[in-house]
Amino acid sequence: MSIVAEHIGKAFGNPPVRILSDISLTIPDGDFVSLTGRSGAGKSSLLYVLSSLDSPTEGRVLIEGVDITQMSSKQLHATRNVKIGFVFQFHYLIAELTVLENVLVPALKLHQEVSRRPRAENLIAKFGLSDKMNRYPRQLSGGEMQRVAIARALIMQPKYLFADEPTGALDTINGEAVMSILQECNTKDGTTVIMVTHDPDFAKMAKRQIRMADGRIISDG
Amino acid sequence: MIFIALRYLLERKKQTVLTLLGVFFGTMAYVGVSGFFVGFQGFMVQQLVNNAAQVHVEARKDYLTEHVLDGPFFGKDWLHAFWVSPPAGVEGFQEIQNPSQWYQRLAADPRVEAYVPQLSAPALFTLGRNSVGTTIMGCDPKKQARVTTIADYMIAGKFTDIAVGGNRIVMGDELMKRLGAAMSQTVMATVGVNPVPVPFKVVGRFYSGSRGLDLQAFAAISDIQRTNLTPNQVNEIGVRLKNYQDADTMARTWAMSSPERVESWGDQNANILSVFAIQTALRFSMIVTILVVAGFGIYNILNMTVNQKRQDIAILRALGYDAFDVIMLFFSQGMIVGVIGGACGLACGYLLCAYLQTIPFMVATPSNPQGHLHIALNFKIFAQAAFMAIFSAALASILPARAASKLTPIDIIRIGG
Numbered sequence A: 001m002s003i004v005a006e007h008i009g010k011a012f013g014n015p016p017v018r019i020l021s022d023i024s025l026t027i028p029d030g031d032f033v034s035l036t037g038r039s040g041a042g043k044s045s046l047l048y049v050l051s052s053l054d055s056p057t058e059g060r061v062l063i064e065g066v067d068i069t070q071m072s073s074k075q076l077h078a079t080r081n082v083k084i085g086f087v088f089q090f091h092y093l094i095a096e097l098t099v100l101e102n103v104l105v106p107a108l109k110l111h112q113e114v115s116r117r118p119r120a121e122n123l124i125a126k127f128g129l130s131d132k133m134n135r136y137p138r139q140l141s142g143g144e145m146q147r148v149a150i151a152r153a154l155i156m157q158p159k160y161l162f163a164d165e166p167t168g169a170l171d172t173i174n175g176e177a178v179m180s181i182l183q184e185c186n187t188k189d190g191t192t193v194i195m196v197t198h199d200p201d202f203a204k205m206a207k208r209q210i211r212m213a214d215g216r217i218i219s220d221g
Numbered sequence B: 001m002i003f004i005a006l007r008y009l010l011e012r013k014k015q016t017v018l019t020l021l022g023v024f025f026g027t028m029a030y031v032g033v034s035g036f037f038v039g040f041q042g043f044m045v046q047q048l049v050n051n052a053a054q055v056h057v058e059a060r061k062d063y064l065t066e067h068v069l070d071g072p073f074f075g076k077d078w079l080h081a082f083w084v085s086p087p088a089g090v091e092g093f094q095e096i097q098n099p100s101q102w103y104q105r106l107a108a109d110p111r112v113e114a115y116v117p118q119l120s121a122p123a124l125f126t127l128g129r130n131s132v133g134t135t136i137m138g139c140d141p142k143k144q145a146r147v148t149t150i151a152d153y154m155i156a157g158k159f160t161d162i163a164v165g166g167n168r169i170v171m172g173d174e175l176m177k178r179l180g181a182a183m184s185q186t187v188m189a190t191v192g193v194n195p196v197p198v199p200f201k202v203v204g205r206f207y208s209g210s211r212g213l214d215l216q217a218f219a220a221i222s223d224i225q226r227t228n229l230t231p232n233q234v235n236e237i238g239v240r241l242k243n244y245q246d247a248d249t250m251a252r253t254w255a256m257s258s259p260e261r262v263e264s265w266g267d268q269n270a271n272i273l274s275v276f277a278i279q280t281a282l283r284f285s286m287i288v289t290i291l292v293v294a295g296f297g298i299y300n301i302l303n304m305t306v307n308q309k310r311q312d313i314a315i316l317r318a319l320g321y322d323a324f325d326v327i328m329l330f331f332s333q334g335m336i337v338g339v340i341g342g343a344c345g346l347a348c349g350y351l352l353c354a355y356l357q358t359i360p361f362m363v364a365t366p367s368n369p370q371g372h373l374h375i376a377l378n379f380k381i382f383a384q385a386a387f388m389a390i391f392s393a394a395l396a397s398i399l400p401a402r403a404a405s406k407l408t409p410i411d412i413i414r415i416g417g
Helices: A043-050 A073-083 A099-103 A105-109 A117-126 A142-154 A172-189 A200-204 B002-011 B013-051 B070-074 B099-108 B141-147 B159-163 B173-179 B221-227 B244-256 B270-308 B310-318 B323-356 B379-405 B409-414
Strands: A002-012 A017-028 A032-037 A058-063 A084-087 A160-164 A192-196 A208-213 A216-220 B055-058 B061-063 B090-092 B112-127 B130-139 B154-156 B168-172 B186-191 B198-206 B217-220 B236-241 B261-264
Touching (some): A002 A043, A002 A192, A017 A043, A017 A058, A032 A043, A043 A160, A043 A192, A099 A105, A099 A117, A099 A142, A105 B002, A117 A142, A142 A172, A160 A172, A172 A192, B002 B013, B002 B323, B055 B244, B099 B236, B112 B221, B130 B141, B130 B173, B159 B168, B186 B221, B236 B244, B270 B310, B270 B323, B310 B323, B310 B409
Parallel strands (some): A032 A208, A084 A160, B168 B198
Antiparallel strands (some): B112 B130, B112 B186, B112 B236
């Protein structure tokens, strides 16, 4: 099973501005891909299209052989809930929930907050936040909040993890800690990780680097 | 989603409480105002249906109009008759045409609880230098006491004493005051067409609180028939029903099959009932206005919350929560406020009504011995209040909730929330 993009194109606005042009690629299970390139190259746009957050203007995306552009809203959200995890540059934690409750938000959708609680506590402990389990986001540092966001992305044991500049708002130490977590997810749990990054050092930590420019893939390897 | 919704509400306690207070006061006001108005109307209706007959049958008298005799005089071959002196006067009957047929019909009707034949006549009472013109009602006291509550209003003597014999009379308190009469005194009465005053002994006094009724007098029907020089005449029949709400229907039915004028208590008090209808309309519009304002409070707060929580909406959609979940997140906030505010409003509305019932408000009357406000505490008022609180909260919540559900995560994420 894998993620397959077939002749993806994306344009928006009036007159249309082309963001992605004829992109085709296959990401096999267990891969760790970094999308790199200058600002405006289309990295994040491609990430959003591959992850179902955005829809392509042309082409299609298949996840596990299913065309996500043809899925119903219910199927799409179910897929996002169970099979896909997201980490963004901004943590997007819910301010009114504690660390533990934020991590369990995806499980709340399926009423699995009780059964998934041990895993949530394990993830929080693994990321060095055991003593902060009942604290609110406003009581955490930037790095700590990003780690909570990653724990939230992993609570449902997703097959695919999409990360958009996960270290963009972090200092070096916290950035390295986040990259370490992503690598561990990939190597130990077999999670397929697709990550957008500006940092060439972090890009090299991936198994495969896809470079983009002007909405096209210019190198893949 | 209710878990997250509750957290949102608890995080901004002041806003939540203020919004809740709007629904609370609106609901409490509805219960209190409705309890007051409905209670007052109920009290007045009870007065109307108890103090007089619920269906009133009387000999028909019609006022002659200008063209009422055109047909009898000119047949069909006329276009318009111009009268030099148009006909005027009253045509009709002085008495009920076939009272025994009425008695049979009323006795056989299972909806009729009681009836009383009556002879009503104008009377001039004189005591010394005082004279008062009023109406004297001749009746069978036992039957009269079953049709109206007149016997309950006696403050001296017994109503049935008028049937003992020998021209006995029971007078209203207001009539006795104007005459300056006292119990056991004899007053002179000039009744109906009889120009000769006839002595009547006062054997009873009643006070109903209704000025019109308290100016009247009652005597045995046989005494009035003799005094009025109209033996065996009956010109009215008062009817009491098992269910007073059937009065309109029954009056219409009986009116179609008899020459008499048949009116329900509603017909006779149409002006009062129209005032009640206006009161009810005013009550509803006032309370609806209050709840609409409370609803606007919920709408504004939720609109602000949707704007403030765009990032939360984005991440929830990314985590697999669909549009319906987002609607429920915001809709449930409004409904929680509406339900809690409404429930508190109902409870405090009940306590308010219970307190209002203890306030002395009007002069004590036999029908209202404590002189307190009559407050209605019926289920219908509470159900209406609860419905309006929940409906206004629901309507105010659904619009911002739907707007929130239309936000796409990608748009929020692209612009950084």
